[in-house]
Amino acid sequence: MRNEWEKEQARINEVLEIIDNNIGNIQNNSSGIKKDIVEIRKTFWNDVTVNFDEPDDLDETFFSIKQQAEMLSERERMHFKMDQRLKSLAKLKHSPYFGRFDFQEEGEINADQIYIGTASLMDEAEENFLIYDWRAPISSIYYDYATGPANFETLDGTIEGEILLKRQFIIRSGKLRGMFDTGVTIGDEVLQQVLSDNANNQMKSIVATIQKEQNQIIRNERSRLLFVQGVAGSGKTSAALQRIAYLLYRFRGSIESDNIMLFSPNPMFSNYVATVLPELGEDNMEQMTFQAYLEERFKDKYDLEDTFAQMEYVLTAPKDKAYKIRMEGIRYKGSNEFLELIHSYVRYLSIDGLIFKNINFRGETIISADEIKSFFYSLDSSISIPNRISLTMDWLLKELSKKGRKERKKDWVTEEIQFLDHDEYQKIYKRLQKKQLFTENTFNDFDREQKELAKVIVSNRFKPIRQAIKRLEFINMAAIFFQLFDLSTSTLSVNKSLLPANWADICKQTISNAKKKALFFEDATAYLYLQDQIEGRKPNTLIRHLFIDEAQDYTPFQYAFLKQLFPMCQMTILGDLNQAIFSEAMNSPSIFSDQLCREEKIETIILTKSYRSTQQIVEFTKWLIEGGSVIEPINRLGNKPIFTRVENYERLYCELENCIKGLWESGHQTIAVICKTEQESKEVFKQLSKKLDVKRIDKETYSFERGVLVVPVYLAKGIEFDAVIIPNCSEEHYGSQNEQKLLYTACTRAMHELYIFSVGEMSRLISGVPKDLFEVEG
Numbered sequence: 001m002r003n004e005w006e007k008e009q010a011r012i013n014e015v016l017e018i019i020d021n022n023i024g025n026i027q028n029n030s031s032g033i034k035k036d037i038v039e040i041r042k043t044f045w046n047d048v049t050v051n052f053d054e055p056d057d058l059d060e061t062f063f064s065i066k067q068q069a070e071m072l073s074e075r076e077r078m079h080f081k082m083d084q085r086l087k088s089l090a091k092l093k094h095s096p097y098f099g100r101f102d103f104q105e106e107g108e109i110n111a112d113q114i115y116i117g118t119a120s121l122m123d124e125a126e127e128n129f130l131i132y133d134w135r136a137p138i139s140s141i142y143y144d145y146a147t148g149p150a151n152f153e154t155l156d157g158t159i160e161g162e163i164l165l166k167r168q169f170i171i172r173s174g175k176l177r178g179m180f181d182t183g184v185t186i187g188d189e190v191l192q193q194v195l196s197d198n199a200n201n202q203m204k205s206i207v208a209t210i211q212k213e214q215n216q217i218i219r220n221e222r223s224r225l226l227f228v229q230g231v232a233g234s235g236k237t238s239a240a241l242q243r244i245a246y247l248l249y250r251f252r253g254s255i256e257s258d259n260i261m262l263f264s265p266n267p268m269f270s271n272y273v274a275t276v277l278p279e280l281g282e283d284n285m286e287q288m289t290f291q292a293y294l295e296e297r298f299k300d301k302y303d304l305e306d307t308f309a310q311m312e313y314v315l316t317a318p319k320d321k322a323y324k325i326r327m328e329g330i331r332y333k334g335s336n337e338f339l340e341l342i343h344s345y346v347r348y349l350s351i352d353g354l355i356f357k358n359i360n361f362r363g364e365t366i367i368s369a370d371e372i373k374s375f376f377y378s379l380d381s382s383i384s385i386p387n388r389i390s391l392t393m394d395w396l397l398k399e400l401s402k403k404g405r406k407e408r409k410k411d412w413v414t415e416e417i418q419f420l421d422h423d424e425y426q427k428i429y430k431r432l433q434k435k436q437l438f439t440e441n442t443f444n445d446f447d448r449e450q451k452e453l454a455k456v457i458v459s460n461r462f463k464p465i466r467q468a469i470k471r472l473e474f475i476n477m478a479a480i481f482f483q484l485f486d487l488s489t490s491t492l493s494v495n496k497s498l499l500p501a502n503w504a505d506i507c508k509q510t511i512s513n514a515k516k517k518a519l520f521f522e523d524a525t526a527y528l529y530l531q532d533q534i535e536g537r538k539p540n541t542l543i544r545h546l547f548i549d550e551a552q553d554y555t556p557f558q559y560a561f562l563k564q565l566f567p568m569c570q571m572t573i574l575g576d577l578n579q580a581i582f583s584e585a586m587n588s589p590s591i592f593s594d595q596l597c598r599e600e601k602i603e604t605i606i607l608t609k610s611y612r613s614t615q616q617i618v619e620f621t622k623w624l625i626e627g628g629s630v631i632e633p634i635n636r637l638g639n640k641p642i643f644t645r646v647e648n649y650e651r652l653y654c655e656l657e658n659c660i661k662g663l664w665e666s667g668h669q670t671i672a673v674i675c676k677t678e679q680e681s682k683e684v685f686k687q688l689s690k691k692l693d694v695k696r697i698d699k700e701t702y703s704f705e706r707g708v709l710v711v712p713v714y715l716a717k718g719i720e721f722d723a724v725i726i727p728n729c730s731e732e733h734y735g736s737q738n739e740q741k742l743l744y745t746a747c748t749r750a751m752h753e754l755y756i757f758s759v760g761e762m763s764r765l766i767s768g769v770p771k772d773l774f775e776v777e778g
């Protein structure tokens with residue numbers, strides 16, 4: 001092996017030399033191009049023929065500018081590409097590759113040595129690959145097979161052969177630090193080393209250790225909808241990000257990073273994953289939270305409750321009558337049944353019931369809501385609502401022009417003309433001159449001048465109204481939405497049995513909230529969905545691939561809404577029903593329920609191996625949920641979780657302080673105190689910050705640094721920490737089955753250490769775990 005080690009190091013040295021040559025060549029060429037760019041920019045206008053005298057000259061000028069601009073952008077593009085290549089070569093220089101396999105193709109005498117890295121590299125003659133990009137077709141073998149028979153797909157068909165050797169490397173700063181020949185798919189050694197590192201405040205790429213089942217997700221090209229149900233820490237987010245990098249490579253030229261969008265659970269998560277693609281040499285995809293999307297659509301129209309405030313309500317509000325109704329409302333409004341109800345309502349609106357707003361001018365109604373309604377319903381009902389709205393808009397604009405003509409004769413216009421100040425007058429005069437309405441002679445014509453000025457003044461004053469009409473603000477969307485909660489089932493033609501038992505109470509509650517100009521989070525999606533049905537929003541066709549992470553927290557209604565917004569998309573949906581913090585708390589069906597996508601051709605991949613936590617933590621946490629026995633830990637050992645019971649809060653904060661200090665001293669850099677709610681996290685933060693340097697994470701936090709963090713569980717979703725502390729896992733705090741998944745999600749954020757405290761009796765969720773799987777202290 002020593003000999004092999006030296007041979008491999010020698011090859012690395014040769015490759016490094018070629019990388020250096022490549023870097024040198026590109027730098028030379030690039031500085032030439034940079035000079036060109038500076039020169040073109042400097043002399044841009046010198047080299048352009050500008051002449052506006054004749055129409056032909058105009059064309060010539062246009063083409064001349066276009067040609068010059070194209071030349072400049074071509075150079076800039078080349079420079080940008082060279083810059084990108086330099087960055088990827090710099091990475092290769094540090095670690096040129098991470099894997100090798102020797103593949104003997106069927107019918108060949110010799111085996112090829114295939115080395116795999118984050119980017120490809122050719123020899124100096126540009127004939128052979130010294131390094132294959134991890135996304136190249138042949139590289140899939142590395143992730144999919146152990147030594148023995150193997151095959152991979154190319155455009156020309158399947159290539160069969162045999163893997164004679166499979167080797168992993170750890171290369172840092174061009175030096176070989178580790179080398180493992182592996183029989184299994186990807187050997188444990190490197191994986192264990194990677195996973196034993198400290199948690200980071202940014203997610204890492206996993207290309208060197210992608211597992212076979214993750215590779216199925218990353219390279220899936222067939223399905224329109226790829227559905228991934230994976231246990232906590234199974235690499236769903238990691239696989240999603242490497243999949244994006246794969247798609248950008250595989251469909252280079254037809255899919256760009258701005259054609260891909262990731263819906264993430266919260267802003268901190270967005271930031272957490274934002275470095276993975278740049279690390280892989282790709283531009284980041286678009287990222288958005290569902291909440292941000294809603295806020296962008298509503299602007300400041302409502303006091304819109306956000307998803308976190310809704311969660312906080314669900315978890316903290318007393319279980320009084322209003323609470324029960326709200327819970328039932330939340331459950332129903334997330335369901336497909338509610339979607340059906342909205343469809344029935346739209347059918348009704350097609351015939352009657354749309355509500356419009358008066359169009360007012362100077363305190364008077366110039367076109368009434370009733371007139372608009374009459375016009376709308378006078379149109380043929382076989383025309384879709386959005387098309388009739390569009391015709392109504394055209395009609396309104398014409399009506400407005402008519403009103404405008406009448407308005408010009410009114411006294412207020414004459415008055416306004418008299419009081420026009422000099423500047424305004426000049427402005428209008430110049431505009432009219434531009435339109436060649438006046439010649440030197442005609443301007444003396446006083447009547448003509450007055451008429452023209454009146455026209456401009458009225459037109460200016462009508463401008464905001466015209467714009468509002470074009471924005472369809474003549475539709476009273478709020479009234480239409482809330483009317484739904486006021487109509488009888490017979491008007492809506494819906495079967496009463498399909499509505500929740502306390503529908504009347506839900507309606508009352510929704511309307512009373514509306515009176516406060518507030519909108520429940522569960523109403524927001526339905527509102528926009530209904531609005532789109534009426535106004536006919538244009539679907540987003542730019543996005544070609546949509547990723548939804550933490551998908552268990554989306555309701556079927558939200559999913560239907562997203563599908564409508566992104567109809568052309570392929571989708572990758574990733575989630576874990578056991579972490580359905582919220583929907584499960586209310587037994588609301590999530591998009592993961594069976595009924596989902598009944599109409600879709602979908603492919604489902606199930607991940608059961610958990611990579612994040614030590615074996616001891618996984619063995620413990622799998623008992624916190626039903627069906628946890630399928631979860632497989634990887635072979636990375638650590639301490640058993642530690643449970644401590646204290647009698648009061650004073651004692652608790654002392655213990656927490658000692659625990660945090662101990663963890664810090666033993667080298668853990670991200671320590672999260674994960675609370676059930678924000679309420680709890682505020683209190684814990686208040687107490688701990690008296691003694692320690694701690695940071696509190698709230699929904700406004702966009703990134704986190706190393707240190708001690710206090711965070712409500714729903715904001716820790718998707719993220720991981722070296723050590724996790726659950727401050728109070730008492731029976732009172734985590735007693736119900738509904739809270740089971742909260743606790744599971746919180747505990748599974750831990751990579752290396754897990755500490756659980758309880759004030760008073762320990763939760764039954766913990767007492768159900770076999771005693772040999774955790775230590776009890778205190």
Ligand SMILES: Nc1ncnc2c1ncn2[C@@H]1O[C@H](COP(=O)(O)OP(=O)(O)OP(=O)(O)O)[C@@H](O)[C@H]1O
Pocket residue numbers: 191194195204206209210211214230231232233234235236237238239576579611612717718719720748
């Ligand atoms: N093949 C792999 N090689 C190295 N590390 C991996 C691999 N797969 C997953 N990991 C690591 O395991 C941890 C969990 O991965 P990730 O966050 O992608 O899982 P997840 O399924 O999205 O988790 P959760 O649902 O609990 O948020 C991360 O630290 C990730 O880097």
